[in-house]
Amino acid sequence: MKMKAAVVYEQGQSKPYAKSNAVKVEMVDLEGPGDTDVLVKIEAGGVCHSDLSVVNGNRARPVPIVLGHEGAGVVQEVGKHVKDLAPGDHVAFIFMPNCGECIQCRSGRPSNCEQGNAANAAGRLLSGKRHLSINGTELNHYAGVSCFAEYAVSDHRSLVKLPKEIPLEVAAVFSCAVITGVGAVVNTAKVPLGASVGVVGLGAVGFSAMLGAKAAGARQIIGIDPSQYKRDMARQMDADLVFDSNDPDIVEKVKDATGGGLEYVFEAVGEVEAMELAYAVTGRGGTTTSSGLSHPSKNFSVSHVQLVSEERTIKGSFLGSCVPKRDIPNYIELFQAGKLPVDQLVKGTINIEDINDAFDVCVARDICGHGNASQLVRCLLCVLGIDINGDNLFSTFGDKLF
Numbered sequence: 001m002k003m004k005a006a007v008v009y010e011q012g013q014s015k016p017y018a019k020s021n022a023v024k025v026e027m028v029d030l031e032g033p034g035d036t037d038v039l040v041k042i043e044a045g046g047v048c049h050s051d052l053s054v055v056n057g058n059r060a061r062p063v064p065i066v067l068g069h070e071g072a073g074v075v076q077e078v079g080k081h082v083k084d085l086a087p088g089d090h091v092a093f094i095f096m097p098n099c100g101e102c103i104q105c106r107s108g109r110p111s112n113c114e115q116g117n118a119a120n121a122a123g124r125l126l127s128g129k130r131h132l133s134i135n136g137t138e139l140n141h142y143a144g145v146s147c148f149a150e151y152a153v154s155d156h157r158s159l160v161k162l163p164k165e166i167p168l169e170v171a172a173v174f175s176c177a178v179i180t181g182v183g184a185v186v187n188t189a190k191v192p193l194g195a196s197v198g199v200v201g202l203g204a205v206g207f208s209a210m211l212g213a214k215a216a217g218a219r220q221i222i223g224i225d226p227s228q229y230k231r232d233m234a235r236q237m238d239a240d241l242v243f244d245s246n247d248p249d250i251v252e253k254v255k256d257a258t259g260g261g262l263e264y265v266f267e268a269v270g271e272v273e274a275m276e277l278a279y280a281v282t283g284r285g286g287t288t289t290s291s292g293l294s295h296p297s298k299n300f301s302v303s304h305v306q307l308v309s310e311e312r313t314i315k316g317s318f319l320g321s322c323v324p325k326r327d328i329p330n331y332i333e334l335f336q337a338g339k340l341p342v343d344q345l346v347k348g349t350i351n352i353e354d355i356n357d358a359f360d361v362c363v364a365r366d367i368c369g370h371g372n373a374s375q376l377v378r379c380l381l382c383v384l385g386i387d388i389n390g391d392n393l394f395s396t397f398g399d400k401l402f
Contacts, residue, residue, distance in 0.1 A: 001029070003150040021356060032131075034153075054067060061140070094158045098113035099114075120143050166335075173208075180319060191218060195264055222240060222258070222262065262281055265288050271292065275290050
């Protein structure tokens with residue numbers, strides 16, 4: 001079928017992206033689903049920092065490629081071997097497909113699936129095929145999803161069935177932001193009841209981590225971000241304290257407010273400077289967890305003697321260490337019970353044809369701009385979504401775009 005899709009032909013185009021037209025919205029061809037695949041009509045999608053990293057070249061991906069890894073939609077057709085989904089089902093995408101058979105999958109760590117990682121690196125589905133093309137030239141799939149389009153073909157193992165009463169623009173954020181942020185808290189760090197928690201970077205993932213900490217019963221939750229707007233939003237979401245990451249005395253102030261430092265701190269930016277700040281405000285015996293992805297050339301280092309003598313723990317969290325088909329339904333139940341109000345992250349709309357402007361917002365605006373170290377927390381997950389049928393992008397981030 002012919003459909004509209006957002007395509008990147010070359011990474012690292014010059015900024016502003018609206019001028020260089022780094023992402024091209026074009027009519028492309030989509031081949032129907034194979035035996036283990038599903039055709040999904042996209043109702044909502046999200047542009048996060050991972051999408052920006054493809055555009056700016058921070059993470060190498062095969063091109064040309066159709067963007068989009070966070071989304072939700074309605075099943076239109078299923079392959080003959082697909083038994084867990086049917087036409088009409090509402091689904092959320094999983095950006096790390098998993099085979100279910102390798103050692104990593106069988107041990108409950110599908111985000112480390114060997115086949116899934118290999119398929120994503122090659123721009124293919126788990127079947128090894130590509131279903132996207134333009135004028136006879138194959139287009140790569142992004143993370144087995146490519147939901148910046150009117151339709152997507154994905155392996156059924158890249159999809160999670162949703163309750164139909166959940167608005168799809170809310171459901172979309174569960175597929176990346178929520179499982180990444182909440183999962184880092186409950187799966188990776190395993191925050192216990194009564195712990196103190198800090199979050200460096202208040203974007204979709206950071207706010208999700210805050211909500212996850214609250215649901216887990218943290219006694220104290222602190223938000224850290226340079227944006228006054230985000231700090232105000234954090235207070236509205238019941239943060240006990242908020243701090244400006246630009247404050248030169250922030251480390252001392254956080255330690256004074258917490259009796260020597262936080263027990264659990266989450267870095268949700270994807271910048272080394274943010275991780276350094278997160279580690280600095282972590283107390284003795286504490287755990288610092290990162291769910292951000294910085295440029296591959298960047299390194300994070302710590303004092304070896306401090307790591308040992310203070311019994312520190314450093315963890316990495318990818319996909320929130322989730323088992324998506326287990327965790328997404330659980331998180332949705334919490335949302336339905338009013339204990340995980342992620343609908344608060346959904347704000348505003350912009351036109352899909354202005355997707356390059358959206359990426360420029362991610363880079364340049366105070367709400368989410370890469371900058372120097374003092375601006376570092378502004379660059380995390382600027383989650384924007386695509387409502388293709390209405391030709392709109394919606395912000396699922398809590399940021400005002402205009």
